[in-house]
Amino acid sequence: MGTKARELLGKNVDKIVKLLNKAFADEWLAYYQYWIGAKVVEGPMKNAAIAELMEHAADELRHAEMLSERIIQLGGTPPISPKEWLEQNNCGYDAPEDPYVLKILDQNIKGEQCAIDVYNALMRETKESDPVTYNIALEILTDELEHEEDLQALKSDFNHSK
Ligand code: FE
Ligand code: FE
Ligand code: MG
Numbered sequence: 001m002g003t004k005a006r007e008l009l010g011k012n013v014d015k016i017v018k019l020l021n022k023a024f025a026d027e028w029l030a031y032y033q034y035w036i037g038a039k040v041v042e043g044p045m046k047n048a049a050i051a052e053l054m055e056h057a058a059d060e061l062r063h064a065e066m067l068s069e070r071i072i073q074l075g076g077t078p079p080i081s082p083k084e085w086l087e088q089n090n091c092g093y094d095a096p097e098d099p100y101v102l103k104i105l106d107q108n109i110k111g112e113q114c115a116i117d118v119y120n121a122l123m124r125e126t127k128e129s130d131p132v133t134y135n136i137a138l139e140i141l142t143d144e145l146e147h148e149e150d151l152q153a154l155k156s157d158f159n160h161s162k
Helices: 003-040 046-073 083-087 101-126 131-161
Strands: none
Touching: 003 046, 003 083, 003 101, 003 131, 046 101, 046 131, 101 131
């Protein structure tokens, strides 16, 4: 725990840690949704989809890493059990029950759009009080915006190849 890091945030610290923990749960769920989606996906141009899904999975895991460092710095504890991911998150988990490539892309686009709202809200919350968390949220948001666009571009490629 960073004593001074906590002190700087004053009474806001517990609220920020809670928001970071929820975002952390989102990232692990997003990671797994991408990872398992890449395994089960079926349909046209599936290799292009697999490559993109696996790249995004790696990004989501990196986001979880960034959030966990900040949570610990602020004296919090990231979820120590996967069951907590489902209890405290913002965006939920969409199991790829239908492995058709366009279905999987749509589920992940929905997830990215939720993540974009989450990091926008976190930036608004920390803008004045917590520049370090703000910066982390900005960096992650930039990736999520790119993810959304990548998936939409892939979807449009599929639609044009039909
Ligand atoms: Fe992410
Ligand atoms: Fe993402
Ligand atoms: Mg990408």
